[in-house]
Amino acid sequence: MNTKYYLTEVDKNPQSIFCYHNLMGETFIEAHSHNKGQFLYTEGGVVHVKTSNRVYYLPARHYMWIPSGVRHAIYPSSPNVIMRNLYFPNASSTTRFYKKEGIYPVNNLLMELLLFTKNWNGDIVKSQKNKFAIAFAFKALLEQTVSKSLHLELPQATDGRLINIVNYLTEQIHKEHLLPILASKFSMTDKSLYRLFKKDLGMSFIKYYTQLRIFKSLEYLMNSDYNISEIANMVGYNSLPTFSNTFSKIMGKRPSEYRKSNEIYTDS
Structure with a gap:
């Protein structure tokens, strides 16, 4: 076909x-x-x-x-x-x-x-x-057979400045990004960048950035070459417990539980 x-x-x-x-x-x-x-x-x-x-x-x-x-x-x-x-x-x-x-x-x-x-x-x-x-x-x-939809989505930026910032965060996901440093890098004040996230995406910088990191980690969890600690580092977390707790809060289970429950069906 x-x-x-x-x-x-x-x-x-x-x-x-x-x-x-x-x-x-x-x-x-x-x-x-x-x-x-x-x-x-x-x-x-x-x-x-x-x-x-x-x-x-x-x-x-x-x-x-x-x-x-x-x-x-x-x-x-x-x-x-x-x-x-x-x-x-x-x-x-x-x-x-x-x-x-x-x-x-x-x-x-x-x-x-x-x-x-x-x-x-x-x-x-x-x-x-x-x-x-x-x-x-x-x-x-x-x-x-469902209760409610899982919130595994992020809004798309429409403001040109924010599109560049979101692309940068995605490309540099392995680093930890703080709002003041990010704002300075893009020649903005903390307040103006904070307001831009709220206005264009309807959520705070920290909420958007946290979800972006966790959603990116889902891809790495599907690859058994990486252990959980390595994956935490790959999405900018220096602390494994912090990553695991944040992941659990968003996904409803620990990264190790998620990986185990999502093994590929062999009957495919």
């Missing part, structure tokens, strides 16, 4: 459920949208999903629901990332869950059903009763 299937094939049959598995190796999927809602699951790394105003960090063993019409680009963090996609037509009685973007963990029931569909590619139509019934039930289960 054409690697640009998402531009040409997904919406060709408006009534079908469209399946596409094992997309890996692409470093970038250009900005696009679908008439169908998208279930995007990943393992083997972190996938960045960029919409017009946010950057989502989709970690392994989680999925993202992307509503129909939402323009998005996809950046896998490594060529080892496996993505599994199911696209669903809009129902006339679509509930709130399917109208908003969200990231959720995959439970065992969803995982078994997803792996059951792993050899399906292309359109699944109502006349394929067995396949369609399973895929249709899969969509219904999404809403019934």
Whole structure:
């Protein structure tokens, strides 16, 4: 199938459920949208999903629901990332869950059903009763098996000065950055930089910077070549306990627990 299937094939049959598995190796999927809602699951790394105003960090063993019409680009963090996609037509009685973007963990029931569909590619139509019934039930289960979306996203900067600063923080993530020194580097006062973060991103510098570091650490945790202490240093933490406590506060579990619970399924 054409690697640009998402531009040409997904919406060709408006009534079908469209399946596409094992997309890996692409470093970038250009900005696009679908008439169908998208279930995007990943393992083997972190996938960045960029919409017009946010950057989502989709970690392994989680999925993202992307509503129909939402323009998005996809950046896998490594060529080892496996993505599994199911696209669903809009129902006339679509509930709130399917109208908003969200990231959720995959439970065992969803995982078994997803792996059951792993050899399906292309359109699944109502006349394929067995396949369609399973895929249709899969969509219904999404809403019934979650509590709330995980906040694994950051707002995108729109102010030119802040875009440069955010890019700098990302590129120099291995260093610790303090607001006064950062402000001075970009010829600003502490107060003006603080206000710029609040105005453009709707959050404080410290909240944005902390989440950026933790989300970046997710990528390194998928790579077993690094131990937790090394990863802490790679995102600018000199203290392992501080990193571990901060990670736990944002992700709900310790880095070591997260790494263990996100080992790749071998049945892929």
